[in-house]
Amino acid sequence: MKTIRSFFLSSLAILAVTTVFPVVRAAEPDQPPPPSAEGGGRGPRGDRLKMLVEQLGLTDDQKAKIKPIVQDEMAQMKAIRDDTTLDQDQRRAKFMEIMKKSNDQIRPILTPEQQEKLDKMKEARGGGKKKPSA
Numbered sequence: 171m172k173t174i175r176s177f178f179l180s181s182l183a184i185l186a187v188t189t190v191f192p193v194v195r196a197a198e199p200d201q202p203p204p205p206s207a208e209g210g211g212r213g214p215r216g217d218r219l220k221m222l223v224e225q226l227g228l229t230d231d232q233k234a235k236i237k238p239i240v241q242d243e244m245a246q247m248k249a250i251r252d253d254t255t256l257d258q259d260q261r262r263a264k265f266m267e268i269m270k271k272s273n274d275q276i277r278p279i280l281t282p283e284q285q286e287k288l289d290k291m292k293e294a295r296g297g298g299k300k301k302p303s304a
Contacts, residue, residue, distance in 0.1 A: 226284045243272040
């Protein structure tokens with residue numbers, strides 16, 4: 171009798187946990203994280219300015235010059251994400267075009283050492299130029 175009672179109480183506890191926690195979780199509003207004050211965007215990928223500052227050691231002057239470029243890039247990318255008329259390939263091509271334009275604007279602001287670091291970062295994430303096979 172005691173094992174039946176424990177089984178019943180355990181089952182009741184499991185049932186309560188599985189039904190109450192999803193309800194509590196559903197009551198929380200699903201809102202995206204607020205954009206960063208420095209670069210906008212969503213999540214780790216979106217805060218490009220912060221990543222550039224950390225990885226390249228940008229000076230305050232460089233940061234001030236690059237910030238509007240990154241903000242414009244993020245606004246353009248948001249517009250593309252919101253455009254439902256584009257298919258995945260078109261969207262990807264436009265993203266790449268925007269990234270290239272931004273990088274072309276950012277590159278002259280950087281020192282030669284920072285440019286080299288940026289190139290290595292690009293290669294590490296698979297965006298570097300492929301070496302021709304011999």
